[in-house]
Amino acid sequence: MAQMIDFFMKPFFIFSVSVMILGLLRLFIKTIIEIRRVIKTAGDKDFKYTKIFMATLSWIIPGKNTVNTAVVYSIVSFVFHIGLILVPVFLMEHIIIWKGAFGFGWPALGKQAADVLTVITILSGIILLGYRLFSKQRRKLSSVHDYLFLILILVIFISGYFLPKTYSPFNVQVNMLIHIVCGNLILIILPFTRLAHCILYPLLRLASAVAWHFPPNAGKELNKLLYGEENKKI
Amino acid sequence: MDKKRKYPYFxxxxxxxxxxxxxxxxxxAILETSNYRYILDLYSRVTMKCSRCASECQIYQATNDPKDIPCHRTSILLKIYKRHFTLGGWLKAKFTGGSGLTEKDIDEMLESYWNCTGCGRCVLYCPLGIDHRIILRLGRYILSEMGIVPKNLLVSTREQLQGETHNSSKVPLKALQNTVEFLEEEIEEIKGVKVKYPIDVYDAEYIFFTPVSDYLVEPDTLMGIACVLHEANISWTIGGTNCDGVNYGLFYSDSILGDVNRSLISELRRLRAKKILIGECGHAYRAIKDFLPTYNDGEKIEVVSIMELTLQLIEEGKIQLDKNVIKEKITYHDPCNIVRQNRGIEEPRKIIRSFINDFVELKSHGQYGLCCGGGGGTVAVDETNPYRMNVAGKMKAEEIKASGADIIITPCANCKKQIGELIQFNKLPMRHAGLHDLIFEAIIMKDGKKHGTDD
Structure with missing residues (x-):
């Protein structure tokens, strides 16, 4: 068991992080290239970049947008995302593992702050899972993946929370194995699933705005392809 | 042989x-000739279907049917795209035996995509910024190329682009001339001033486009606009070959969107006008303002809405409005195609406040205002009236009623028709009007009669 844990904490961790970083980077760069290509072919190349940037920013910073509808759900979701970003990245133990694997680290969160954030993330994750399970509208829209992602995140956070605790209800080594296997798993799947919104978010509003800027001859090209002439009979 | 299918519209x-x-x-074919692939790729990669949009979608709020949640609508097309046009979808189907597109999916889309008014309110509430409108429009586009498009829209567009009259209401030029002559006589009788509706005048400052149906059913709006332009001595013209601002391509087809815009550009060039002036119409404004540059080889043409121009003229002191004419309680409905882009919100309100004393806002207004329930071209589909009254326009009717206003102003031909029908259907004790209908009542013409006098 100890050997397995070592394996998942070092060589496999390096692999998982590499897959995640390269995968996310590929997605980010690919999206930028696509946006540039679409702008090049668009008939109208005039964009209000500042407005789009401000709209993107307004959803990251808590404010009017966070609570303009579905207030409880929105606040819970916001808090969940904060914990989801801060705890994995700034937890002391994670930074130590990172340093062991890659040779450098960064300042960590205080232990108590990390504990509080972990508990908040777990609670908000459970509430979000409850929303998916018990709200008719969300249940109808949710796929198996939506539940699995949330459950996977909850397993990681719950197992992580009990790791250093003396009153852990689980076997410490099993707990550790579950935590690091699931942790590695989520790093690997990030670029290949909808969780990729973590890296694509900053580009989404720009991409949406650009999508409305059509190539001037798209309609005529379609007519030519489908009906053999640019101006089809309506 | 399949039995004959029933469609929710003709x-x-x-x-x-x-x-x-x-x-x-x-x-x-659409993926090959346009840029939709990248946005489909991106959306199918990130959409989390949190259904936050459901809380603010007036269709879903009225039906409570998860099928009406915007992210569900979007997911139908995204699922088809992923399954049939991506390697991942192909592999998944190979290994798990996914069924792919079915007749049932097509039936769901042709109903769902025309049940939605495409108002875009959901976009404002999506944390990820997914623009459901573009997916809705793409879905309609594919269906329309299969021949599945409401007949009213198709017939109007055919007449506008390939018919003899070049307008969506099939109004011959002679009838248009007669109509404006009648309006000129009306203005002279009411205001005591000879006001001209210039047709086919060369080198004017503005060429005026408005839905041609305004000439048939909104005479007061057009009289108000003509008085404003006359009083401020604005040089303008109506195109004799093409005067119609309607562009249903905005709602369902890139091909039509482009062709209508190109026809407007050619009319502007024929008459050597400098700028485009749009009448009271939300979708005409958006179709021209936002999409004209796409079809004009990058050359910029200034596009101005009549509300922007009227406000400018009021602020410059070129027109005067009598504050004592309109005594009723007034409210205002924001057309989605104008305000969703966070524009055109202050101009009408400044105009209203300049001559109306009793103004009350609707509960939802401005960029976040509710749709009238007839957006996205649906108001032109007469057979959907029961749906527009009982579902799409239900929340709007409740909101209008709660305002307690005597008159609801809306500067949009589509919204006017839908709100007029809502008022009638719900027996609301009020009437609807265009902004320039009330301006027509209140405008002080320098050489004209004073309000309330008969001489």
């Missing part, structure tokens, strides 16, 4: 067989 020559194959062929 369509010409419905395709009865091989719809799945035809849908996929057209989808593939």
């Amino acid at each position: 369509i010409e020559n419905p395709l009865e067989h091989d719809r799945v194959r035809r849908f996929l062929d057209i989808f593939s």
Whole structure:
């Protein structure tokens, strides 16, 4: 068991992080290239970049947008995302593992702050899972993946929370194995699933705005392809 | 042989067989000739379907049917795209035996995509910024190329682009001339001033486009606009070959959107006008303002809405409005196609406050205002009236009623029709009007009669 844990904490961790970083980077760069290509072919190349940037920013910073509808759900979701970003990245133990694997680290969160954030993330994750399970509208829209992602995140956070605790209800080594296997798993799947919104978010509003800027001859090209002439009979 | 299908709206020559194959062929052709692939790729990669949009979608709020949640609508097309046009979808189907597009999916889309008014309110509430409108429009585009498009829209567009009259209401030039002559006489009788509706005047400052239906059913709006332009001595003209601002392509077709815009540009060039002036119409404004540059080889043409111009003229002191004419309680409905882009919100309010004493806002207004329930071209589809009254416009009717206003102003031909029908259907004790209808009542013409005098 100890050997397995070592394996998942070092060589496999390096692999998982590499897959995640390269995968996310590929997605980010690919999206930028696509946006540039679409702008090049668009008939109208005039964009209000500042407005789009401000709209993107307004959803990251808590404010009017966070609570303009579905207030409880929105606040819970916001808090969940904060914990989801801060705890994995700034937890002391994670930074130590990172340093062991890659040779450098960064300042960590205080232990108590990390504990509080972990508990908040777990609670908000459970509430979000409850929303998916018990709200008719969300249940109808949710796929198996939506539940699995949330459950996977909850397993990681719950197992992580009990790791250093003396009153852990689980076997410490099993707990550790579950935590690091699931942790590695989520790093690997990030670029290949909808969780990729973590890296694509900053580009989404720009991409949406650009999508409305059509190539001037798209309609005529379609007519030519489908009906053999640019101006089809309506 | 399939039994004849029932469609929720009238369509010409419905395709009865091989719809799945035809849908996929057209989808593939659109992906090849346009830029939709990248946004479909991106959305299908990130959409979390949190359904936050459901809380603010007036269709879903009225039906409580998860099928009406915007992210569900979007997911229908995204699922088809992923399954049939991505390697991942192909592999998944290979290994798990996914069924792919079915007749049932097509039936769901042709109903769902025309049940939604495409108002875009959901976009404002999506944390990820997914623009459901563009997916809705793409879905309609594919269906329309299969021949599945409401007949009213198709027939109007055919007349506008390929008919003799070049307008969506089939109004011949002679009838248009007669109508404006009648309006000129009306203005002279009411205001005591000879006001001209210039047709085919060369080198004017503005060429005026408004839905041609305004000439038939909104005379007061047009009289108000003519008085404003006359009083401020604005040089303008109506195109004799093309005067119609309607562009249903905005709602369902890139091909039509481009062709209508090109026809407007050619009319502007024919008459050597400098700027475009749009009448009271939300979708005409958006179709021209936002999409004209796409079809004009990058050359910029200034596009101004009549509300922007009227406000400018009021602020410059070129027109005067009598504050004592309109005594009723007034409210204002924001057309989605104007305000969703966070524009055109202050101009009408400044105009209203300049001559109306009793103004009350609707509960939802400005950029976040509710749709009238007839947006996205649906108001032109007469057979959907029961749906527009009982579902799409239900929340709007409740909101209008709660305002307690005597008159609801809306500067949009589509919204006017829908709100007029809502008022009638719900027996609300009020009437609707265009902004320039009230301006027509209140405008002080320098050489005209004073308000309330008969001489």
